[in-house]
Amino acid sequence: MISKKMEEAINQQINEELYSAYLYLSMAGYFAEQNLMGFYNWLFVQYHEELAHAEKFFKYLIERGGQVRLTAIKEPERTWKSPKDAFEAVLKHEQHITGKINELVDLAEAEKDRATFAMLQWFVNEQVEEEANAQEIVAKLEMVGEHKQGLLMIDRELAQRK
Numbered sequence: 001m002i003s004k005k006m007e008e009a010i011n012q013q014i015n016e017e018l019y020s021a022y023l024y025l026s027m028a029g030y031f032a033e034q035n036l037m038g039f040y041n042w043l044f045v046q047y048h049e050e051l052a053h054a055e056k057f058f059k060y061l062i063e064r065g066g067q068v069r070l071t072a073i074k075e076p077e078r079t080w081k082s083p084k085d086a087f088e089a090v091l092k093h094e095q096h097i098t099g100k101i102n103e104l105v106d107l108a109e110a111e112k113d114r115a116t117f118a119m120l121q122w123f124v125n126e127q128v129e130e131e132a133n134a135q136e137i138v139a140k141l142e143m144v145g146e147h148k149q150g151l152l153m154i155d156r157e158l159a160q161r162k
């Protein structure tokens, strides 16, 4: 049986992951409005990844005999100043999520909850990838600056993500 403290923290993380999904879906809409359908595709795939993260925590909590408590998801932003501004927001958000995962790891350690600690290692590794992916796109957007052709090249590349 999982502790109440750990249960509460995992429920909060389910909300964080669902908010991540909501944020990226909102961003996908922002890029679709600008006909940047490669960026749209990347974010739509990312939206599904975040739903999968929420489901992983949800199923884990049930497996451990915890009680799921879904709370309200806050409204995400709808517009950004530029593609670079949007992806800087992705990176900042992922850094925030990494912090949340690290807090969960600390709590699992403090509670001597080895099963949760082990489960969280997948998320620790996943966050390395999440931050690196966002960082790479920010760097590319910085490189192309105001050049529309460069932006369209990145758009074509991001259209490949499945």
Ligand code: OFO
Binding pocket: 017, 020, 049, 050, 053, 093, 094, 097, 127, 130
């Ligand atoms: Fe769930 O990793 Fe992104 O937010």
